[in-house]
Amino acid sequence: MFYIHHTVCISPQISFPEIDLDQLIHCDENKLYAQKVAYSDIPAAMLRRMGKAVKLGVAASTPLFKLYDKLDGIIIGTANGGMEDCIKFLNQLIYYEEGVLTPTNFVQSTSNAIASQLGFFSKNKGYNITHVHRGLAFENAVLDVGMLLADNPDSNYLLGGIDEISDYNFNIDYLCGYIKKETINNNDLYNSKSVGSIAGEGVAMFIINNNQIGAISKFRALQTIHTTDEMELGILFKKFLIDNLLQNETVDLFLSGENGDIRYKKYYEYFESMMTKDVVIARYKHMSGEFQTASAFALWVSNYIFQTQHIPIHMFKKDIFKKKDINNIVIYNNYQGFQHSFMLLSKI
Amino acid sequence: MAKVYVTGLGIITALGDSLYSNREGLQNGRCGIGSLDYFPTKYAESLLFGEIKLSNNQLKEILKVNDLGVSRTSLLALHAFNQAICDAELNDKDLASRDTALIVANTVGGMCLTNELYQDANQRHFGSEYTSSYDCGSVGIFLQARFGIRGIVNTINTACSSSANAIMYGVRLIKNGHAKKVIIGGTDSLAKFTINGFNSLQILSPGLCAPFDNNRNGLNLAEGAAFLVLEAESNFVNQKVYAEVIGYANANDAFHPSTLSENGDGPFLAMEKALKQANLEPSDIDFINTHGTGTENNDEVESKAMIKLFKDKIPAFTSTKSNIGHTLGASGAIEAVYCILNLLHQEIYPSLNFKNSITSTGLIPQQFYYKTTLKNVMSNSFGFGGNCSSLIFTKV
Numbered sequence: 001m002f003y004i005h006h007t008v009c010i011s012p013q014i015s016f017p018e019i020d021l022d023q024l025i026h027c028d029e030n031k032l033y034a035q036k037v038a039y040s041d042i043p044a045a046m047l048r049r050m051g052k053a054v055k056l057g058v059a060a061s062t063p064l065f066k067l068y069d070k071l072d073g074i075i076i077g078t079a080n081g082g083m084e085d086c087i088k089f090l091n092q093l094i095y096y097e098e099g100v101l102t103p104t105n106f107v108q109s110t111s112n113a114i115a116s117q118l119g120f121f122s123k124n125k126g127y128n129i130t131h132v133h134r135g136l137a138f139e140n141a142v143l144d145v146g147m148l149l150a151d152n153p154d155s156n157y158l159l160g161g162i163d164e165i166s167d168y169n170f171n172i173d174y175l176c177g178y179i180k181k182e183t184i185n186n187n188d189l190y191n192s193k194s195v196g197s198i199a200g201e202g203v204a205m206f207i208i209n210n211n212q213i214g215a216i217s218k219f220r221a222l223q224t225i226h227t228t229d230e231m232e233l234g235i236l237f238k239k240f241l242i243d244n245l246l247q248n249e250t251v252d253l254f255l256s257g258e259n260g261d262i263r264y265k266k267y268y269e270y271f272e273s274m275m276t277k278d279v280v281i282a283r284y285k286h287m288s289g290e291f292q293t294a295s296a297f298a299l300w301v302s303n304y305i306f307q308t309q310h311i312p313i314h315m316f317k318k319d320i321f322k323k324k325d326i327n328n329i330v331i332y333n334n335y336q337g338f339q340h341s342f343m344l345l346s347k348i
Numbered sequence: 349m350a351k352v353y354v355t356g357l358g359i360i361t362a363l364g365d366s367l368y369s370n371r372e373g374l375q376n377g378r379c380g381i382g383s384l385d386y387f388p389t390k391y392a393e394s395l396l397f398g399e400i401k402l403s404n405n406q407l408k409e410i411l412k413v414n415d416l417g418v419s420r421t422s423l424l425a426l427h428a429f430n431q432a433i434c435d436a437e438l439n440d441k442d443l444a445s446r447d448t449a450l451i452v453a454n455t456v457g458g459m460c461l462t463n464e465l466y467q468d469a470n471q472r473h474f475g476s477e478y479t480s481s482y483d484c485g486s487v488g489i490f491l492q493a494r495f496g497i498r499g500i501v502n503t504i505n506t507a508c509s510s511s512a513n514a515i516m517y518g519v520r521l522i523k524n525g526h527a528k529k530v531i532i533g534g535t536d537s538l539a540k541f542t543i544n545g546f547n548s549l550q551i552l553s554p555g556l557c558a559p560f561d562n563n564r565n566g567l568n569l570a571e572g573a574a575f576l577v578l579e580a581e582s583n584f585v586n587q588k589v590y591a592e593v594i595g596y597a598n599a600n601d602a603f604h605p606s607t608l609s610e611n612g613d614g615p616f617l618a619m620e621k622a623l624k625q626a627n628l629e630p631s632d633i634d635f636i637n638t639h640g641t642g643t644e645n646n647d648e649v650e651s652k653a654m655i656k657l658f659k660d661k662i663p664a665f666t667s668t669k670s671n672i673g674h675t676l677g678a679s680g681a682i683e684a685v686y687c688i689l690n691l692l693h694q695e696i697y698p699s700l701n702f703k704n705s706i707t708s709t710g711l712i713p714q715q716f717y718y719k720t721t722l723k724n725v726m727s728n729s730f731g732f733g734g735n736c737s738s739l740i741f742t743k744v
């Protein structure tokens with residue numbers, strides 16, 4: 001579909017500006033907050049008005065804007081955009097009984113605030129869009145970039161996935177049963193026998209084009225579906241691999257979006273069982289936490305693994321205990337048990 | 349690349365709950381904007397709105413919805429969705445095909461449920477029935493589950509241009525071979541969140557909005573939904589076809605979070621790129637359904653961008669927001685349906701409440717109903733964050 005050239009990720013782990021994934025950063029009260037970063041490139045007056053998601057988006061994109069001064073478009077996946085500002089505004093309107101309110105939180109709360117601020121910040125008048133389809137928001141952004149490059153082959157695009165933890169969406173997710181009732185540590189996430197996961201947040205940004213030269217990886221295929229039917233998923237996954245892998249090719253690493261929720265473990269175990277014995281199985285949600293666009297973190301970490309040929313030890317679910325190159329990665333993610341995605345990428 | 353045609357339409361607005369009632373309202377210059385009967389807000393007395401005169405319970409009854417946790421935004425969407433799939437004669441097999449996609453645009457999601465959201469977002473003791481219904485994605489997820497959609501499903505939010513971008517995404521899915529049929533729609537319901545948000549920006553008119561009038565003083569918020577069925581050319585079996593989606597473009601104004609740049613770079617680029625995509629000259633456009641919100645900023649900037657592109661040959665134009673108000677995320681889809689009615693019946697509907705043209709631009713919208721020859725019509729949608737999109741539909 002396209003090539004990935006540069007990646008930036010601000011996550012709960014040490015990923016920006018330096019990367020050290022061997023040291024696992026732990027969660028706090030079932031929340032994995034993104035690491036605080038210096039926003040030295042954002043003017044102070046602008047910074048004050050920005051919500052966390054917008055700040056994270058701008059901070060992660062600024063290094064890429066410096067590398068590519070002429071991008072052809074900005075494609076963002078975010079389920080909620082600025083959730084913090086959104087509920088702040090809602091609380092004000094309840095508290096002041098629809099009295100005189102300031103528009104700042106309202107303007108910052110719209111889901112498209114991140115992509116539009118990035119357009120504004122980089123003076124980019126090209127294609128600008130925000131996909132918000134919950135657990136497949138980032139996947140739809142990926143599909144969008146793929147189509148853009150099919151139509152405009154010489155272009156460069158900024159692709160990003162981003163969501164934030166606010167107290168408000170944490171409360172709502174908790175009430176829905178998507179956050180664990182008991183407090184757990186993230187290094188214990190996969191041993192949990194209860195429902196729910198731990199909350200996460202972060203941003204991953206990618207420069208995407210059709211140019212193989214200098215690329216880190218090739219994004220080869222994407223498949224999404226809404227279903228709870230394991231059989232249907234199994235058939236689709238087999239077809240995905242047959243359609244997209246060459247005859248003598250194999251998957252080297254299965255990167256699983258397992259999130260410690262006992263209800264969804266069956267899906268991950270089912271796909272793992274379909275992998276041959278020499279496929280490494282690794283997981284990432286103990287690093288990112290669970291959120292709608294966590295698959296953007298998975299795409300980022302896959303590119304890190306391609307570049308370094310190193311998998312941090314805490315990521316292994318199944319090590320094959322022999323040295324082998326990681327050339328092909330399949331990422332499987334599942335959000336709330338019914339939004340599924342498979343992504344296939346290869347090292348360049 | 350395959351041509352993409354519109355084969356089904358569904359709509360609900362303050363003008364009516366069917367294609368027929370909407371056309372009748374447009375033809376007769378009817379205005380659906382007025383005082384509120386159902387939605388409770390402090391501004392019910394002081395502002396005017398485009399409200400759909402059906403309560404949530406009435407909608408649930410008409411639509412046979414018994415599930416818990418369905419927001420008004422989803423109910424309006426379901427109403428328009430039902431009409432569109434019925435119009436295009438899609439059966440259960442079509443809906444369940446992996447080649448049928450669903451793209452929904454909205455900006456409000458379940459945020460119309462102010463008190464429930466306030467309660468659920470601020471404590472962790474007990475949840476309402478709506479905890480899974482607040483995000484924008486909830487509408488598409490509701491429709492996906494109800495109809496067993498197996499193809500690509502997406503939700504787009506680019507503020508007031510959301511559903512224009514959804515149509516564009518749908519067309520591109522077909523052209524790139526990711527789908528054969530796409531059901532696309534926009535929906536939004538009235539919400540205290542948007543009423544107070546737009547009020548804090550001081551762009552709500554206390555009277556009826558007056559698009560392109562020199563004394564315009566803001567927009568009227570409204571609710572509504574529209575769905576369109578798009579199909580690839582190769583897909584047809586002797587079926588009715590409304591129009592071809594021939595041009596589409598998205599550009600960013602890159603100027604300000606809630607105001608368009610003085611010369612309208614974003615609106616100009618969107619229209620220009622849509623023409624280029626359609627392989628048309630400015631003189632090929634016979635009619636424009638403008639964004640025309642009635643705010644001081646939008647109408648002047650949109651006029652300037654139109655003058656820059658069309659020079660002294662400005663096509664006939666109107667703003668149907670003078671009939672139904674501004675339906676935010678639904679407006680692009682609703683206005684696409686109106687453009688298709690223009691094409692289908694070869695007629696122009698009057699723009700309402702216009703008296704004097706804007707001093708700096710002098711453009712005059714069409715104020716009377718008339719029959720005419722229309723081949724290519726353009727629809728503009730511009731949103732907060734500078735998200736500008738234009739679509740071009742052509743007669744088949």
